[in-house]
Amino acid sequence: MATQAPAGNQALARVARQLAPLVDLVFPPRCPLCGGALARQDGLCGVCWSTLVIPGEPACSLCQRPLTDPLALAEAAETGLVCAPCMAEPPRHAGVHAATLYTDPSRRLVLSLKHGRHLALADLLARLMVARIPPLEGQWLVVPVPLHRWRLWSRGFNQSAELARRIARARGFPLLVDGLLRRKRTPSLGGLDKRQRAEVLNGAITAAPSRQAALKGANVLLVDDVLTSGATSDACVRALHKAGAGQVRIACFARVLDEAIDTARDRQSREKAGSAKTVELSA
Numbered sequence: 001m002a003t004q005a006p007a008g009n010q011a012l013a014r015v016a017r018q019l020a021p022l023v024d025l026v027f028p029p030r031c032p033l034c035g036g037a038l039a040r041q042d043g044l045c046g047v048c049w050s051t052l053v054i055p056g057e058p059a060c061s062l063c064q065r066p067l068t069d070p071l072a073l074a075e076a077a078e079t080g081l082v083c084a085p086c087m088a089e090p091p092r093h094a095g096v097h098a099a100t101l102y103t104d105p106s107r108r109l110v111l112s113l114k115h116g117r118h119l120a121l122a123d124l125l126a127r128l129m130v131a132r133i134p135p136l137e138g139q140w141l142v143v144p145v146p147l148h149r150w151r152l153w154s155r156g157f158n159q160s161a162e163l164a165r166r167i168a169r170a171r172g173f174p175l176l177v178d179g180l181l182r183r184k185r186t187p188s189l190g191g192l193d194k195r196q197r198a199e200v201l202n203g204a205i206t207a208a209p210s211r212q213a214a215l216k217g218a219n220v221l222l223v224d225d226v227l228t229s230g231a232t233s234d235a236c237v238r239a240l241h242k243a244g245a246g247q248v249r250i251a252c253f254a255r256v257l258d259e260a261i262d263t264a265r266d267r268q269s270r271e272k273a274g275s276a277k278t279v280e281l282s283a
């Protein structure tokens with residue numbers, strides 16, 4: 001099993017820490033969202049911090065969807081604080097822990113991580129995720145949502161695996177970076193309805209045969225960068241349960257909720273009075 005940072009990585013981290021002042025001199029720290037000057041290499045400026053939307057309480061007891069709308073809260077209160085989507089279909093997972101709600105700033109951070117290969121961003125995003133994951137009893141295996149090997153080859157890295165690696169290190173949990181396999185290349189699920197998404201994902205994600213023994217009976221923290229419809233993570237949870245895993249919790253950096261998009265849109269249109277800018281969904 002691939003476990004936490006081997007000695008080589010630790011030595012590398014030590015060298016990186018020692019070189020940090022030099023790196024700052026050559027590449028002055030900049031906010032990854034607005035480009036403003038920063039005191040340190042791995043954060044956001046104060047203004048950009050305030051644009052991130054952190055999911056709040058009260059929230060659904062099953063999926064942690066914030067219940068900010070009074071009507072949704074009143075409805076959920078009648079059912080033991082379970083949101084309408086969870087009432088309609090109880091989730092397979094044991095909880096979702098999102099660092100942010102998916103709005104324009106979190107979308108841009110994820111895109112920079114994914115396509116700009118700004119691995120320093122992985123430290124920041126993982127730190128925000130760790131802060132939102134509650135203390136978990138016992139041992140949990142950290143498993144990233146897998147990329148298909150062709151995509152891994154073209155992109156060079158799996159952003160969810162980079163986040164998972166940092167979360168495992170921070171929490172002292174073992175990392176099983178290849179616990180799940182994506183056997184089929186799947187197109188973007190955007191624009192597909194629930195049945196179509198299930199069809200596309202059918203058989204696409206399985207537990208790695210060589211990791212079945214490690215997964216059997218283990219609790220798993222599944223790590224994803226963006227949780228969109230939940231179809232992909234649900235396919236992962238199903239594959240993990242099929243391999244005999246116990247509880248599966250989902251940690252994501254940004255969670256897509258229609259109501260968060262609406263709030264961000266409202267704010268944008270208020271701020272830009274009349275501008276037609278909208279929040280695009282591209283996971």
Ligand SMILES: [Zn+2]
Nearest residue numbers: 031034045048
């Ligand atoms: Zn900024």
Ligand SMILES: [Zn+2]
Nearest residue numbers: 060063083086
């Ligand atoms: Zn829920």
